[in-house]
Amino acid sequence: MPATAKALVLPVKQGTFVVKDVDVLVPAAGEILIKVIATSLNPVDWKIHKWAYVFKEYPAIVGYDIAGEVVELGAGVTDFAVGDRVFGQAHLERHRGSFQQYVVALASNTAKIPANITFDEAATIPTVLTAAYVGLYNQVPRGLGFDSPVTKEARGKYAGIPIVITGGTSSVGQKALQLAHLSGFSPIVTTANPKNTEWLKSLGATAVLDRSLSHDDLIKEVKNLTHGKLQYVYDAISSDETQKLGLDLLADGGKVAVVTPPVITSTDTKTVIHVFGSVRAPYNIALLEPLYHDHLFELVEQGFIKPNNVEVLPNGLAGIPAGLERLEANQVSVRKLVAHPQETV
Numbered sequence: 001m002p003a004t005a006k007a008l009v010l011p012v013k014q015g016t017f018v019v020k021d022v023d024v025l026v027p028a029a030g031e032i033l034i035k036v037i038a039t040s041l042n043p044v045d046w047k048i049h050k051w052a053y054v055f056k057e058y059p060a061i062v063g064y065d066i067a068g069e070v071v072e073l074g075a076g077v078t079d080f081a082v083g084d085r086v087f088g089q090a091h092l093e094r095h096r097g098s099f100q101q102y103v104v105a106l107a108s109n110t111a112k113i114p115a116n117i118t119f120d121e122a123a124t125i126p127t128v129l130t131a132a133y134v135g136l137y138n139q140v141p142r143g144l145g146f147d148s149p150v151t152k153e154a155r156g157k158y159a160g161i162p163i164v165i166t167g168g169t170s171s172v173g174q175k176a177l178q179l180a181h182l183s184g185f186s187p188i189v190t191t192a193n194p195k196n197t198e199w200l201k202s203l204g205a206t207a208v209l210d211r212s213l214s215h216d217d218l219i220k221e222v223k224n225l226t227h228g229k230l231q232y233v234y235d236a237i238s239s240d241e242t243q244k245l246g247l248d249l250l251a252d253g254g255k256v257a258v259v260t261p262p263v264i265t266s267t268d269t270k271t272v273i274h275v276f277g278s279v280r281a282p283y284n285i286a287l288l289e290p291l292y293h294d295h296l297f298e299l300v301e302q303g304f305i306k307p308n309n310v311e312v313l314p315n316g317l318a319g320i321p322a323g324l325e326r327l328e329a330n331q332v333s334v335r336k337l338v339a340h341p342q343e344t345v
């Protein structure tokens, strides 16, 4: 194992990203060291950079999606072996970001990659799946409070219960649609560019409304589809507009889950849920460890959870900052940007 390897480092708060050598971490008990073959970009990465989110100390390494090979086991790890292909979500800790060539991760938050997907595809899954899963299946007020469909008994449990997932083509929205389908919700209504309708239906949407319709027209369409009784919205975009839309779509007693800091507030009759899709948030651990450790391999192998479309960025870690700028400028549509840290020059 090399003593140092390359990482994309944020040297100071809101500074300029730089590729440099950092110490390769040694896995502690319960952890594994992973050679990162692919990592994907999330909007939170540019938000951390621009808005000085998350880290109190610098230098820090950003990046949350890990797909790679196990190269070293910490004490007590028995369910992984060196050479296993694995994927998972990095911690929100400054040395543990995925924009580096080697990263440590908790074995209990890591899954093996089934043979039907590539490293690139695996890297598109963890963070957005975590956000969708927590938002649907954690208890109120951390999620909408449904039973998770990882067990066969809970599959299809919510047949006849309508749900709206705004922004079905977003990476979070795609995962929320797939999970809602597994849970059996019906109808599953989403908003998107109509050119993606057939594809969104293949992920589980039963109705796709044109995202360019006005606020009032979207409310009218959803009322028709849900007979005015909508109780659940998962807002996978959570712009100011979509959050307001989500609240207005609900009938009394309803709940809307948002994935960015809320600009709407709960009322006497409607509840706003703020989703925080971190694997190590104390209130997520009991829900997420079984997902990653026991179920994710099969859900992906059996096609219930599908990866996103992939666009691989050039130049390894050095290509990431330009990708983050494209994400910030809303120039990435229906795909996930992926980087190969080992190809850093």
Ligand SMILES: NC(=O)c1ccc[n+]([C@@H]2O[C@H](COP(=O)([O-])OP(=O)(O)OC[C@H]3O[C@@H](n4cnc5c(N)ncnc54)[C@H](OP(=O)(O)O)[C@@H]3O)[C@@H](O)[C@H]2O)c1
Residues within 6 Å of the ligand: 042, 043, 044, 127, 128, 131, 166, 167, 168, 169, 170, 171, 172, 173, 191, 192, 193, 211, 236, 237, 238, 239, 242, 258, 259, 260, 275, 276, 277, 278, 327, 332, 333, 334, 335
């Ligand atoms: N809370 C958490 O734990 C957590 C975790 C992950 C992400 N997030 C947040 O979730 C949001 C989505 O992230 P992401 O990675 O899924 O984003 P993304 O994949 O980059 O989203 C881009 C897609 O969103 C669609 N879109 C944009 N505005 C829309 C609107 N008003 N209505 C419908 N569709 C719209 C675009 O559609 P077109 O193709 O039509 O342009 C595009 O396909 C971000 O704000 C992110 O920070 C939160």
